[in-house]
Amino acid sequence: MQRDYFNDVYDVVRQVPLGRVTTYGAIARYLSLRAGARMVGWAMNSSHGLDVPAHRVVNRLGVLSGKNFFGHPTAMQELLEAEGITVNDDRVVAFDRLYWDPSEELTV
């Protein structure tokens, strides 16, 4: 079995509570990915068609870095707003409040 950490990433993202968001670095750190956060984003690129709420994953600044990859630039924002998350200027409002850390909620 190859390092299917893509699958691990998907699993973690799926466990993100509705109305919450997480960061690539948090996932990467939770999975101990030495690759860093980039591979998480790359994994998301392959998550198209899966039940992976990639719209809940943003960069550490709370910016919708991947909105451009959702087919439509506003799709990601629409999805977040549909979950009760306020998005302004492509950034998650109160990101610190909505930030969800897997290592905190999933327990170490």
Add this chain to the structure above:
DNA sequence: CACTTGACTTTAA
């Protein structure tokens, strides 16, 4: 087969 790019993050100047 080698180089470039990439949905990132952190440290340094």
Add this chain to the structure above:
DNA sequence: GTTAAAGCCAAGT
């Protein structure tokens, strides 16, 4: 405080 460079690994060209 803002801007620049380095670091990580994989996939595409």
